[in-house]
Amino acid sequence: MADSLPQRECAGARPRRLPLIDLLRGILLLAMASYHFSWDLANVRLVSWGVAVDPLWRGYAVAIAASFLLLSGLSFRLAERGGFDLFRYGTRLVRLALAAAAVSIGTYFVFPNAWIFFGILHMMLLASLLAPLLVRLPGAVLILFAAIALVLPHVWRSSAFDGIGWGFLGLAETPPVSNDLVPLFPWIAPYVIGLAIGGPLARLTERQTRQLPRGSHWLAWIGRHSLAFYLLHQPLLYGFAAGLAALIPVDPAVQRSSFVADCRAEYQRHGATPEMSERFCGCVATSVDETGIWANRDADTTFEPLLATAVQACQALPSGDISDPEAPESDD
Structure with missing residues (x-):
């Protein structure tokens, strides 16, 4: 260059x-x-x-x-x-x-x-x-x-x-x-x-x-x-x-971690502190752990309402009640 x-x-x-x-x-x-x-x-x-x-x-x-x-x-x-x-x-x-x-x-x-x-x-x-x-x-x-x-x-x-x-x-x-x-x-x-x-x-x-x-x-x-x-x-x-990505099977743990990383980046662009974005995005991820969302690599429109509901719920929680993004994964 x-x-x-x-x-x-x-x-x-x-x-x-x-x-x-x-x-x-x-x-x-x-x-x-x-x-x-x-x-x-x-x-x-x-x-x-x-x-x-x-x-x-x-x-x-x-x-x-x-x-x-x-x-x-x-x-x-x-x-x-x-x-x-x-x-x-x-x-x-x-x-x-x-x-x-x-x-x-x-x-x-x-x-x-x-x-x-x-x-x-x-x-x-x-x-x-x-x-x-x-x-x-x-x-x-x-x-x-x-x-x-x-x-x-x-x-x-x-x-x-x-x-x-x-x-x-x-x-x-x-x-x-x-x-x-x-x-x-x-x-x-x-x-x-x-x-x-x-x-x-x-x-x-x-x-x-x-x-x-x-x-x-x-x-x-x-x-x-x-x-x-x-x-x-x-x-x-x-x-x-x-x-x-089209050839390698989906790893739910990677999908979840990637979502949390993308979520944190997006919220920090809008002025959130790293600690705030980490807690909030961890809360959203934990809220949808039981839905099977992490078994899909590509975006699935059927999960958008689930994510929207999780976002609203986590926004309504006091900051001290928001889950940690490293919360254990579901066994499902």
């Missing part, structure tokens, strides 16, 4: 790629694929991993996204040092815009209630548009701007930014639901840090990227084709996970 910007824009000459940048990008792409495949397995309820809510999984996803953005900012700084080629820059912006649009359109049809309207590619596109202005700022100013971007959404939000139209800012009191929301604040911060450190690291990078470690060239090859990898890997992985 970071190669949406040129590595070395030299006027009148094709930019020379930096192998170490490609290698690092390839490693990040594989890490991203491992996270997405884990999410896919959880989404089709083959595993009970709390990919959407578990702090370790969320930290893994944040680290990957931040690393991509930092590497993208670093790449732009390295490109800008050799002179700015407007044609190459514009061409790659168009490619990035088309790829982001493809992600939005595809996810709208697959996940209409949580489609990706501003994900990592959209954030890279916006950062790339801002980069020619930001790169002119002194390093100290860039670091200060990155710090402000990191802190701002934690100290100030406004209902004026609620709704999908302002969702790209990351300053809404109630963020819109999306399977991958990477808003301007705080996510511009790692990109700006990449711009800031790119200058001092440029000469060191030039000296140390002439030779790659033995056996790592395939990773660099993946890194050189990062945009194609990004667009193709998730449809293939999700299709593989869905195929496995």
Whole structure:
């Protein structure tokens, strides 16, 4: 994804790629694929991993996204040092815009209630548009701007930014639901840090990227084709996970755990604390344990009234009376 910007824009000459940048990008792409495949397995309820809510999984996803953005900012700084080629820059912006649009359109049809309207590619596109202005700022100013971007959404939000139209800012009191929301604040911060450190690291990078470690060239090859990898890997992985789900028998315990994890994620998106969502979702799951609902992997409309009744009953209970989500399963 970071190669949406040129590595070395030299006027009148094709930019020379930096192998170490490609290698690092390839490693990040594989890490991203491992996270997405884990999410896919959880989404089709083959595993009970709390990919959407578990702090370790969320930290893994944040680290990957931040690393991509930092590497993208670093790449732009390295490109800008050799002179700015407007044609190459514009061409790659168009490619990035088309790829982001493809992600939005595809996810709208697959996940209409949580489609990706501003994900990592959209954030890279916006950062790339801002980069020619930001790169002119002194390093100290860039670091200060990155710090402000990191802190701002934690100290100030406004209902004026609620709704999908302002969702790209990351300053809404109630963020819109999306399977991958990477808003301007705080996510511009790692990109700006990449711009800031790119200058001092440029000469060191030039000296140390002439030779790659033995056996790592395939990773660099993946890194050189990062945009194609990004667009193709998730449809293939999700299709593989869905195929496995069609073949592997249902495990009721996994179904129950997956429901609780999805329920917790949904309630936490709407402002509930982890403790509140854990108690409430455990109550709902326990209320329908005797219905046989966990014996079905796919959604069954006949269970919707049962779930609605359980939700109403658990909402009416005092918080201290709500069951624990780890309550024992029914033997049926």
